[in-house]
Amino acid sequence: MKRIAASIITIGDELLIGQVLDTNSAWMAQELNKIGIWVKRRVAVGDLWEEIWNALNEESEKSQVILITGGLGPTADDITKPLLCEYFGGRLIMDQAAEANVRHIFETLLKRPMIERNLKQAEVPDVCTVIQNKRGTAPGMWFEKDGRIFISMPGVPHEMMGMMSDYVLEALQKQFTLPTILHRTLLTSGIGESFLAEHISAFESALPDYIRLAYLPNYGMVRLRLTATGTNRPVLEDQLNAHFGRLKERVAPWMAMDEDITMSQAVARLLKAAGRTLSTAESCTGGYIAHLISRESGASAYFKGSVVSYSNEIKEKVLHVDPLTIQTAGAVSEETVRQMAAGVLRELNTDYALATSGIMGPDGGTKEKPVGMVWVAVGNRQKIIAQQFNFRFDRQRNIELTATNALNLLRKFILEDA
Numbered sequence: 001m002k003r004i005a006a007s008i009i010t011i012g013d014e015l016l017i018g019q020v021l022d023t024n025s026a027w028m029a030q031e032l033n034k035i036g037i038w039v040k041r042r043v044a045v046g047d048l049w050e051e052i053w054n055a056l057n058e059e060s061e062k063s064q065v066i067l068i069t070g071g072l073g074p075t076a077d078d079i080t081k082p083l084l085c086e087y088f089g090g091r092l093i094m095d096q097a098a099e100a101n102v103r104h105i106f107e108t109l110l111k112r113p114m115i116e117r118n119l120k121q122a123e124v125p126d127v128c129t130v131i132q133n134k135r136g137t138a139p140g141m142w143f144e145k146d147g148r149i150f151i152s153m154p155g156v157p158h159e160m161m162g163m164m165s166d167y168v169l170e171a172l173q174k175q176f177t178l179p180t181i182l183h184r185t186l187l188t189s190g191i192g193e194s195f196l197a198e199h200i201s202a203f204e205s206a207l208p209d210y211i212r213l214a215y216l217p218n219y220g221m222v223r224l225r226l227t228a229t230g231t232n233r234p235v236l237e238d239q240l241n242a243h244f245g246r247l248k249e250r251v252a253p254w255m256a257m258d259e260d261i262t263m264s265q266a267v268a269r270l271l272k273a274a275g276r277t278l279s280t281a282e283s284c285t286g287g288y289i290a291h292l293i294s295r296e297s298g299a300s301a302y303f304k305g306s307v308v309s310y311s312n313e314i315k316e317k318v319l320h321v322d323p324l325t326i327q328t329a330g331a332v333s334e335e336t337v338r339q340m341a342a343g344v345l346r347e348l349n350t351d352y353a354l355a356t357s358g359i360m361g362p363d364g365g366t367k368e369k370p371v372g373m374v375w376v377a378v379g380n381r382q383k384i385i386a387q388q389f390n391f392r393f394d395r396q397r398n399i400e401l402t403a404t405n406a407l408n409l410l411r412k413f414i415l416e417d418a
Contacts, residue, residue: 005040007059011070036178070155072138090127098122184244185260219404263407264292271302279348281340284358319343337377
């Protein structure tokens with residue numbers, strides 16, 4: 001079966017200068033992959049006519065489907081719509097459904113006066129199929145030219161996601177005969193990528209050509225993803241599961257999870273299954289771990305709260321860390337995080353606790369306690385364990401690494417406590 005390739009073009013100067021992160025193309029690529037469309041290229045261009053025009057020409061030579069986001073707003077720098085009108089040889093007309101949508105949003109929902117600039121968002125090239133925007137004012141547009149499909153959508157993420165989910169993905173599945181693409185993912189901890197690759201080299205070499213193995217290192221851990229491509233879904237699932245089972249056996253000593261979920265989701269499942277509760281006492285992570293836990297739906301069932309004890313005063317007054325401990329061992333020490341964990345267990349009355357204290361950088365480190373040194377404690381009322389980590393990155397990445405490794409330490413503690 002011929003593979004259908006797609007290119008994603010994101011438009012906006014703000015993407016090129018890093019003012020806005022491009023989350024659109026990542027999400028789109030994931031959704032296209034689920035329906036069997038291979039994303040061949042992702043391209044970002046600025047708000048320049050020539051750059052956008054050239055990108056359309058170049059990507060249409062490489063892919064059958066070209067998806068475009070951005071440049072559909074009401075301001076002067078939003079040039080995508082007039083450019084597409086010229087590119088496909090059309091003229092702008094007012095789409096009645098889009099006009100009604102714009103009027104409804106301004107007059108009924110926002111209760112604000114609508115100016116001509118707003119109404120112009122309902123204009124579309126007369127050579128496109130209009131994709132109505134149920135979440136905003138700018139409609140999407142579907143064009144076909146020389147056997148290629150071009151789909152233009154707003155750059156606002158939730159508007160683009162709505163169009164993809166409501167219309168685009170289903171329309172593409174009707175347009176093409178697509179293969180089945182299946183993934184199975186596991187997460188390893190405690191082994192480096194190169195050592196892991198060496199350990200499973202024989203397994204990887206024996207994979208059939210329709211199953212590929214990918215290494216995805218991140219946060220000091222390595223995800224292994226098997227991807228199978230074929231036409232017979234039930235058979236493909238059986239074969240992928242068989243190979244995935246063999247992979248799990250090979251990496252069993254280091255396997256943390258056998259599915260593609262976050263560490264906070266893994267901890268959430270364990271807590272919900274056991275009917276247990278958690279609290280956190282965070283110094284160096286500043287509440288980031290609490291954020292990761294509480295962003296999961298239903299977190300109130302197992303997460304009671306957090307004490308962000310950034311200062312020594314809060315460690316002592318709220319978490320009852322012994323001042324002498326901080327004076328002698330220091331705030332970043334095994335003794336301190338153990339007492340922080342014990343304190344938050346008592347104060348918030350939970351089954352489990354997690355505590356962190358470290359030096360995230362870029363300054364604050366010493367020869368004895370360099371930047372990136374972190375102590376983490378996890379435990380319950382019967383037992384508290386602590387572990388030291390040493391990271392070597394910038395402040396934000398050190399915080400993220402601390403959070404992931406702290407949650408993994410908690411995950412292992414809960415499993416051993418079961």
